[in-house]
Amino acid sequence: MDFERAAERLKKDHSKIQRRRPVATSAQAKQQAERAKQQRQQDAAEREKKRRQEEYITEYYRQCERVLGVRQLSNVAPLTLKAVSIHGEGDKIALPPSILEYMTVFETTSQSPWIFRIGVLNPDYHFPASPTLQQLLPPDENDRDEMSDDDGTEGSDNELSHSIYLEELSQKYLAYTHGTVVEFTQEEGYAGLPESIATALLKNPTVRKTRTVDPSTLSTTKNKDEDNADEEMSLGETDDDSPKTAGHLAWGAFDVPDLPLEITWIQKLPRGKACELTPTLEAVRSGFYSLQDIKLVLEQSLIRTRATLSVGDTVHTWHRGMKYDLQVTSVTPSKYNTIICINTDLEVEFGKVSDDDTKEKGQDSRPFVEPLGQALGYKLSPLASLSSESAPIMKAKAITLIDEPPLSQTDHVCTVQIRAPNGVKAQRRFDVRQATLDDLMAFAETLELGNEQFQLVTRFPRRVFEKINGRKSLETAGILAGQEVFLVEKLS
Structure with a gap:
């Protein structure tokens, strides 16, 4: 009897265990399924967050370009050209005729003159490359409507957006500057650069450089002895008596970038209100501050040769056969570090040069130039120009003046x-x-x-x-x- 009761009890216990086991297994499966579902939802949320951030970053960058009036010069992709050297002073480049045809198609009123951004593309660039732009997060749901297409609205045109945009440009280009066009006669696929533009683009030592070679010189070298072929091909310069008309090719006259150039049309670059030009030490030693008519020198360099001023550019000036170079150290407005300098009242200040020679000669290193209210009209300080009919000779005694x-x-x-x-x-x-x-x-x-x-x-x-x-x-x-x-x- 005891054996039977024990067997019956064992059977009941086994039956209970059998009934409980499926329930326990089902609960564990549900937990695993719930965790998998939560993980999928989390992954989907992360992907959506990343997608929203990428879309916002792209739209943010495009908004900055809309504010600046950036327009590509090709329907397919950004326009890239190969650099060649041309004659000319200032910031006037030569472009192919097809670009003129493309630009005239648009029935839009853009500023005069036409302004272009000339940049040496970074071959390793991938958008977005700026750390600040990469970390940019989209606004909250209530703030999404802040981004608008208006180029002057608050929230779209502010100092932060300008700095982020410029930071991204510094990653996109190894070097870039701005200029206008002298003529649309360049061979297709090429952009003619004057020496000042080429020099600005080659300030970055990582930019490869080359010298263009006259094809006629190349054909001549092919008929020469093979031992001298390489040497002859490197001599691509034209004769000194050749014409030096602005925009015409200047074979081998100076170095140009040996990387693709991206040419971008800029339609809303701000007109300048003020700028600071700092003479080089060589210009100071050549007597720049002793010139009696700085107005004439500046008008020649700015009005005749330049349409834009970018921070870091070098302005070449000439006076009675003497060359004076000035560095652009700041511009106002400063949001893009570039301004248009024609058809505007431009207030010019000279930056301070730390040169002991200028102090020994009693020359002030920071004279002030004030506008008269007309485009590039100036009233000069006495250290730059004396208003008497016959300017007296400078005193031998050194006079040290406090900076303005x-x-x-x-x-x-x-x-x-x-x-x-x-x-x-x-x-x-x-x-x-x-x-x-x-x-x-x-x-x-x-x-x-x-x-x-x-x-x-x-x-x-x-x-x-x-x-x-x-x-x-x-x-x-x-x-x-x-x-x-x-x-x-x-x-x-």
């Missing part, structure tokens, strides 16, 4: 004009908090007053400023922000 405040500074700035008895006038800007009466007197001494004692006076009401109070700041002495005219009054 930057153009971006508008507070606490006084524009001072000093008039000497001999008719010479001088104008300069001072920070009234930092400059002292000694600085003002030193500026007056640049008017060739000799060794005579003098004081500065104003009219209506008459105020007198003497050297004895030279340590006072201009603000403390009663000279406030704005404009002041002082007369030099010699003491008997």
Whole structure:
């Protein structure tokens, strides 16, 4: 009996175990299925998030280009051309006739002149390459409508977007600059670069360079001895007596990039309001600051040879057979580091050059040039030009002047004009908090007053400023922000 009861109990226990096992297995399977479902949903969400981010980054970049008015010059892909050297000064390139035909198809009003971005493509570039652009996240659901196609709306045209866009361009191109066109007569597949554009593109040492060779020279070398063939082919220069008309080919005259150039049409580049040009040390040593008519030099270099100014470009100027080079160190507006410099009132300031020779000669390294209200019209400071009919010879005594405040500074700035008895006038800007009466007197001494004692006076009401109070700041002495005219009054 006990054996039977034990067998019956064992049978019941086994039956319970059999009933429980399918239930346990089913619960485990459900858990695994739920985890797999959650993983699939998570993966799908990650893919959707990545897709949204990629779409947003692409649209963000396109929006920046719409604001700038970027238009490709080909229906298929961005236009790439091979560089050749041409004669010409400034930023005027030569392009094939097909580009002119393509541009005239569009019935759109673009700015004059036509502006192009010329860039040496980075062969390893893949969009997006900028770390900042790669990490850019799309806005929240409530903020999606902030992105618009308007080129002047808030949120689309701001300093952050400009900096991100420029950062991406620095990854896309090994080097780039801007220019206009001199003529559409270049051979198809090629872009003619003047020396200034080629030099700007070759500032990056990683850009391969070459010198173009005249095909007629190549055909001549083929008839020569094979031992001298390589040497002859490297001599691609034309005779010195050959014409040097702007836009015409300049075989072997200078190096050009040996990588594809992307030419992009820029329709909304801002017109310049101000720029800073810094003379090279060679230009300073050649007497740039002693020129009596910087206005003439600048008009020749900017009006006649350039349509754009990009930070880092070199402006070549000539005066009576002497060449003076100036580096573009800043432009205003600065959002694209490039401006149009024609048909605009451009305020020019000269950057400071740290050269001991200029200080020993008593030449100021930061004269100021102020616009007259017409395109590229200037009223010069006395250190650049003296307003008397016969400019006196500069004094042998060295005069050190305080630097002028930057153009971006508008507070606490006084524009001072000093008039000497001999008719010479001088104008300069001072920070009234930092400059002292000694600085003002030193500026007056640049008017060739000799060794005579003098004081500065104003009219209506008459105020007198003497050297004895030279340590006072201009603000403390009663000279406030704005404009002041002082007369030099010699003491008997």
